[in-house]
Amino acid sequence: MKLSSLSPFMIALAMAFSAQAEDVMIQSIAQGACWVEEGPESLKIASFNDRESLLTSRDDIEWQIEELVSENNKKNKALSSDLNLHCGGYGSSLVVKAEVNNLPVCLWLKLNKGKLEVRSLGGLEVSKDNLCDGYKWQELIVGVKNLAQKELLENNYKDMIKEVTVVSGATLKVVLTPEFKGREAEAQAILKKSLDLKYVELNLYQHPVGEVLPLK
Numbered sequence: 001m002k003l004s005s006l007s008p009f010m011i012a013l014a015m016a017f018s019a020q021a022e023d024v025m026i027q028s029i030a031q032g033a034c035w036v037e038e039g040p041e042s043l044k045i046a047s048f049n050d051r052e053s054l055l056t057s058r059d060d061i062e063w064q065i066e067e068l069v070s071e072n073n074k075k076n077k078a079l080s081s082d083l084n085l086h087c088g089g090y091g092s093s094l095v096v097k098a099e100v101n102n103l104p105v106c107l108w109l110k111l112n113k114g115k116l117e118v119r120s121l122g123g124l125e126v127s128k129d130n131l132c133d134g135y136k137w138q139e140l141i142v143g144v145k146n147l148a149q150k151e152l153l154e155n156n157y158k159d160m161i162k163e164v165t166v167v168s169g170a171t172l173k174v175v176l177t178p179e180f181k182g183r184e185a186e187a188q189a190i191l192k193k194s195l196d197l198k199y200v201e202l203n204l205y206q207h208p209v210g211e212v213l214p215l216k
Helices: 008-019 058-069 148-156 184-194
Strands: 026-029 034-038 043-047 052-056 078-088 091-100 103-112 115-123 135-143 161-168 171-176 199-204 211-215
Touching: 026 211, 034 078, 034 211, 043 091, 052 058, 052 091, 052 103, 058 078, 058 091, 058 103, 058 115, 135 184, 148 161, 148 171, 171 184, 184 199
Parallel strands: none
Antiparallel strands: 026 034, 034 043, 043 052, 078 091, 078 211, 091 103, 103 115, 115 135, 135 171, 135 199, 161 171
């Protein structure tokens, strides 16, 4: 990456990282698009493609997550587990697997002027990968064999299904009732067992392509 293509601020940041290279382990991913320095008390990230930087700590990340996921001024207790940096041509994201009020969540955070903002927040899907995408709460994507099955869903599962809409062709979006927030996999299993459908899937968030670096 040529320094001449960066803003004066990012040039200074790159030089600051370089000045410490002899004393601190600095890692880079996505062909140098992101630099990371992890210390006992701090985490420093430079993301050159979106010209952002972050200086924080694990405790501060925990605090910011609690603030970001709070609703109606009600504090939600959040406990993060896996923390990853996702970096690519679009820029960077911190990806967090966490538990919020006993509800497993997948949280993608973007950098904005040294602060963290929510890119996506949803349920935590079961996956062997270290990285999660997260799924939209109270939603399922259903493939039907014919549109008559749409009426079956609407009429026979009123205690579980709030709304059914056609996405395209024989693909439906099923919106579940609030009682099934965090229980989407349970609803998925019920529909798979009860009806002869093509498929029933969680409605996963879609994120940009990039490389992943697990953080401590």
